[in-house]
Amino acid sequence: MLDYVKLQSEEIFKIYEIAPCYALVLNSRTIIYLGVITVEIAFIYLLIVIVSMKTYLILKKNQGSFTEKTFQVHKQLLVALWLQCLVPFVLMFIPLICCIGFVVLNIPGVKADVRQYEYPISHVLRDWTKQYGPVYGIMEGWKKTWVISDPKTAHEMLVKKFEYFHGRKPDPLMGNVDKAERMNLFSSRGARWKRLRTISSSSFNINNLKKIYPTVDDSCLKLMDFVDKAYEEGKPFNIHPYFHELTMDVIMRVAMGQRDSKLFDNPYVGLMNEFSFRVETSLLKKFALIIPPLGWFFRLLYLLYLSMTNNYMKSLLTELTIAVRERKKLKASGELQSNSERVDFIDLFIDAEDPTVKDGEFEKTGIRVLKKMTEAEIVGNCFIFLIAGFDTTANTLGVTCHFLAKHPEVQERVFEEIQDVVMDEKITFEKVSELKYMDVVMKEVLRMFPIAAFAASRECMYTTTLGDCKIEAGENVNVDVLTLHYNKEIWGENADEFVPERFFDFTAEQQMIYYPFGGGPRTCIGMRLAYLEEKLALYYILKKYRIVRTPESEKAPKMVGRNIESPESIIVKLEKR
Known part of the structure; x- marks a missing residue:
């Protein structure tokens, strides 16, 4: 059975555990956007961590002024704040690293954005069909998309x-x-x-x-x-x-x-x-x-x-x-x-x-x-x-x-x-x-x-x-x-x-x-x-x-x-x- 298309390098596929595909619908501009946002979130997170640590040190220095229960509550709130700020950072950082990895390691299949104004998607798909056959797969972000040109299948x-x-x-x-x-x-x-x-x-x-x-x-x-x-x-x-x-x-x-x-x-x-x-x-x-x-x-x-x-x-x-x-x-x-x-x-x-x-x-x-x-x-x-x-x-x-x-x-x-x-x-x-x-x-x-x-x-x-x-x-x-x-x-x-x-x-x-x-x-x-x-x-x-x-x-x-x-x-x- 043809399960999408085969990557040129099965080893690379096994390492990254990405569904086999020839095209990742991400362009360099998207990677830049992701990078900028990730850096911004990382900077904000760093500031929050610094302020929180300073707050924690002040609390610890004045621990005698609080009951143990009050001190632990403040400590838990600060940890919760760090974790809440860490979630969006991780969600943005992981896709960015994966995208950059595709490009840097030259994993087969990384393509330009298929929705280019100057070259419509129907022409892109036709070009890929000539190269990869009547049934193949692409990834739109993390979404699997099949492309078919077999008359009976269509x-x-x-x-x-x-x-x-x-x-x-x-x-x-x-x-x-x-x-x-x-x-x-x-x-x-x-x-x-x-x-x-x-x-x-x-x-x-x-x-x-x-x-x-x-x-x-x-x-x-x-x-x-x-x-x-x-x-x-x-x-x-x-x-x-x-x-x-x-x-x-x-x-x-x-x-x-x-x-x-x-x-x-x-x-x-x-x-x-x-x-x-x-x-x-x-x-x-x-x-x-x-x-x-x-x-x-x-x-x-x-x-x-x-x-x-x-x-x-x-x-x-x-x-x-x-x-x-x-x-x-x-x-x-x-x-x-x-x-x-x-x-x-x-x-x-x-x-x-x-x-x-x-x-x-x-x-x-x-x-x-x-x-x-x-x-x-x-x-x-x-x-x-x-x-x-x-x-x-x-x-x-x-x-x-x-x-x-x-x-x-x-x-x-x-x-x-x-x-x-x-x-x-x-x-x-x-x-x-x-x-x-x-x-x-x-x-x-x-x-x-x-x-x-x-x-x-x-x-x-x-x-x-x-x-x-x-x-x-x-x-x-x-x-x-x-x-x-x-x-x-x-x-x-x-x-x-x-x-x-x-x-x-x-x-x-x-x-x-x-x-x-x-x-x-x-x-x-x-x-x-x-x-x-x-x-x-x-x-x-x-x-x-x-x-x-x-x-x-x-x-x-x-x-x-x-x-x-x-x-x-x-x-x-x-x-x-």
């Missing part, structure tokens, strides 16, 4: 054994996802996930997508006013930010209660860019990974930091809470129904509100699901819809424009399909569904550039096996999506090439390893809305313009990001048809 985890892997890979600063007051569909698990999923699913059914279609269409039409201005300037430009404006406009209008379009005048775009592009893996999160028993403490520090500072997370949650409560007031007064025929996601969630809802044990089938949620869960779901709806769709549109410019023959075929299907009529919801070639173009883009590959990660809830490997409860499993999406045994020898037509013959084996929206029962719930936005945006742009390459255009998209991947820029030029 399918087994995401689909066949879903009841063992129904929880996503947890964030140590999120706390207990089963009990936390403000939880969302993405991070929840078990019975709570099933309840939130059941409620949210109705938001994305065909009937509701038809209701919000006019809003999406209107935002795409208004985007064209800005695209026209870019064309009139006659210069190459970065088209990617235009799609960020579009996706934010759509999600704010269909999910957050925004009444009118605010393209290029929406403060949330700046906040979300900060969230997506500039936020590093927090120091507190690294400490929580390194010292799991103190995870609760670092979470408290994190919440304290959020409450005392002006930051994007606090601003977003505050705005969403206000929007939800204002919406509840409008619905309660009847004012909303008289002023609007449109129903958005907030309305659907508010209709299901129940502050007393509780969850039972999770079962794969047969569980009775209450279609209720608390106000905190409403805010949490709106928050995750905002994040998911903003970046992933915009990034996919940006990369699609790159490939259309690079492959003009594909672009012309998409345009011909638009002419054949829509002709001179107004595009409708039904007509969008008939754009089949546009469908396969977007699917091929997502095969080559899965924007949210991190979503195919899970936590093992109960000890089980995947293939020949025993996975213990509490261990994480990452699917190496990039390796699967470029597997030449399944996709053919042209797997490295952009060939949309391959999806006209989408085999069962290919479907089993295609994870641009995650996989199994936890496949992204907003997939239909994403496709709708993308197809409408491309329809309006390609109907009027050709997207062409320029000398400034990228040879290939430079992808960056720590979780969701984004192209740094997509430089193109527009030519009128």
